[in-house]
Amino acid sequence: MKDVEMKNVFVWGLVLAMSSSVADEVAAGRAKADVACALCHGPQGIASLPSAPNLAGQSAIYVREQLQNYRNGKRHNEVMSLIAKPLTDLEIAQLAAWYSAIKLTVEIP
Numbered sequence: 001m002k003d004v005e006m007k008n009v010f011v012w013g014l015v016l017a018m019s020s021s022v023a024d025e026v027a028a029g030r031a032k033a034d035v036a037c038a039l040c041h042g043p044q045g046i047a048s049l050p051s052a053p054n055l056a057g058q059s060a061i062y063v064r065e066q067l068q069n070y071r072n073g074k075r076h077n078e079v080m081s082l083i084a085k086p087l088t089d090l091e092i093a094q095l096a097a098w099y100s101a102i103k104l105t106v107e108i109p
């Protein structure tokens, strides 16, 4: 195989590996959210509890920071502080990936 072809195979391999790991992260986040978050934030990230915020389409950085803040006490809420406490960094990253991957369409009134 020529050098250039080898390089292309390598680059495509990397791209495929990266995209499948993002999909895995989103799928893992969705599975976790279905059991731990959907009751209040809705199965599609549109809140089913009137006092809970929508998370669909929210930026991953924002979701991650809020969950870290609830976990470390920087932000306090009776419910969310309890829920965030046992979350690992990996679970937080997966949950943030899931909610930020949900695509929203907006309709201006």
Ligand code: HEC
Pocket (backbone or CB within 6 Å): 033, 036, 037, 038, 039, 040, 041, 049, 051, 052, 053, 055, 062, 063, 066, 067, 076, 077, 079, 080, 083, 095
């Ligand atoms: C029992 C209901 C309930 C469950 C279950 C729940 N939440 Fe929440 N969540 C809330 C409420 C209520 C708030 C608003 C809290 C506040 O005012 O700080 C909130 C806030 C948040 C916020 C901050 C949003 C913002 O706009 O600042 C994030 C992020 C979040 N929840 C993620 C999660 C994740 C991830 C899970 C599952 C692991 C989860 N929540 C489970 C009720 C819930």
